[in-house]
Amino acid sequence: xxxxxxxxxxxxxxxxxxxxxxxxxxxxxxxxxxxxxxxxxxxxxxxxxxxxxxxxxxxxxxxxxxxxxxxxxxxxxxxxxxxxxxxxxxxxxxxxxxxxxxxxxxxxxxxxxxxxxxxxxxxxxxxxxxxxxxxxxxxxxxxxxxxxxxxxxxxxxxxxxxxxxxxxxxxxxxxxxxxxxxxxxxxxxxxxxxxxxxxxxxxxxxxxxxxxxxxxxxxxxxxxxxxxxxxxxxxxxxxxxxxxxxxxxxxxxxxxxxxxxxxxxxxxxxxxxxxxxxxxxxxxxxxxxxxxxxxxxxxxxxxxxxxxxxxxxxxxxxxxxxxxxxxxxxxxxxxxxxxxxxxxxxxxxxxxxxxxxxxxxxxxxxxxxxxxxxxxxxxxxxxxxxxxxxxxxxxxxxxxxxxxxxxxx
Numbered sequence: 414x415x416x417x418x419x420x421x422x423x424x425x426x427x428x429x430x431x432x433x434x435x436x437x438x439x440x441x442x443x444x445x446x447x448x449x450x451x452x453x454x455x456x457x458x459x460x461x462x463x464x465x466x467x468x469x470x471x472x473x474x475x476x477x478x479x480x481x482x483x484x485x486x487x488x489x490x491x492x493x494x495x496x497x498x499x500x501x502x503x504x505x506x507x508x509x510x511x512x513x514x515x516x517x518x519x520x521x522x523x524x525x526x527x528x529x530x531x532x533x534x535x536x537x538x539x540x541x542x543x544x545x546x547x548x549x550x551x552x553x554x555x556x557x558x559x560x561x562x563x564x565x566x567x568x569x570x571x572x573x574x575x576x577x578x579x580x581x582x583x584x585x586x587x588x589x590x591x592x593x594x595x596x597x598x599x600x601x602x603x604x605x606x607x608x609x610x611x612x613x614x615x616x617x618x619x620x621x622x623x624x625x626x627x628x629x630x631x632x633x634x635x636x637x638x639x640x641x642x643x644x645x646x647x648x649x650x651x652x653x654x655x656x657x658x659x660x661x662x663x664x665x666x667x668x669x670x671x672x673x674x675x676x677x678x679x680x681x682x683x684x685x686x687x688x689x690x691x692x693x694x695x696x697x698x699x700x701x702x703x704x705x706x707x708x709x710x711x712x713x714x715x716x717x718x719x720x721x722x723x724x725x726x727x728x729x730x731x732x733x734x735x736x737x738x739x740x741x742x743x744x745x746x747x748x749x750x751x752x753x754x755x756x757x758x759x760x761x762x763x764x765x766x767x768x769x770x771x772x773x774x775x776x777x778x779x780x781x782x783x784x785x786x787x788x789x790x791x792x793x794x795x796x797x798x799x800x801x802x803x804x805x806x807x808x809x810x811x812x813x814x815x816x817x818x819x820x821x822x
Contacts, residue, residue, distance in 0.1 A: 488720030564593035626658035746818035
């Protein structure tokens, strides 16, 4: 019998962006995986695994039940956006702590979430669902320009675009619909009011219906009209947290979430928070890692604690700041050069990580023809005393890093 509680992790993700999650959970729990590929980097952190088609809900449920027959599971957790609903279904089937399947479906569907925000008085954006260009046109007449078009049930800013005039609508609808059709849950397009202001996310932990906002993440975006996230900063002493925390908690409550970690996205319009969406899992782009560097709070462990019915420790142990910047080339093409000034890297302790995600000779494709999965060559992470110092250090490091592409002929 294992000496520690045993948690089942569904879809561990890739080592680059989600490796830290599995590593941190394994410090307190014995881990069993449900994964779609034979484990490699995961092996030091797990005691057992089953390879299964993660997108086949019947097979996933059967594999989870088989794992439960071999192990005394304390809980089931995922940090994958795509597996929130199946994981909730599995947890309920095994009699383990979880939000309901219906609640997770509401979190996955932006149109449903907008309806719930409006019903509960959470400041959000006016929105309408469209399945055809005609319906999208009628929605813009009701909402008024500028508007944002996006898939109702996707993620990663894929298929999200702003338009300012009616003549832009046909191409924008095609762009959003191409993203929406990739969803296994809802292929409709959401047409919504454009929220004009800086974008932030609030990293939250909810236990027995009480939500604690542990950090606010300030975001950088790529060129309009797209919404590609190009960087994030987290500051343990950010005064903005007190302002946005109540709205984030209200959004979590409106969706019916009772337990878990949430990544709540919003914009500050005339200085006031307006909801974009609630992601019922740890934020991507290494945000959970930034939270730990800045505050000491361990979000992956908190997620596992909640999945197992335990009270998480949310005591801050640091008062620092951290930031990440994604590495993009100036133009699409074949990656011909990627390097960092080695003397600078070797003598700069605040440069915590430089990670390449594309090899020389590989294609890089920027929006609108590409997305975050094809556009990034890598990222780097820095730490500092506060947001201003982190931002300055991100800029300093950028001057020491080269990413070059050559146009494909």
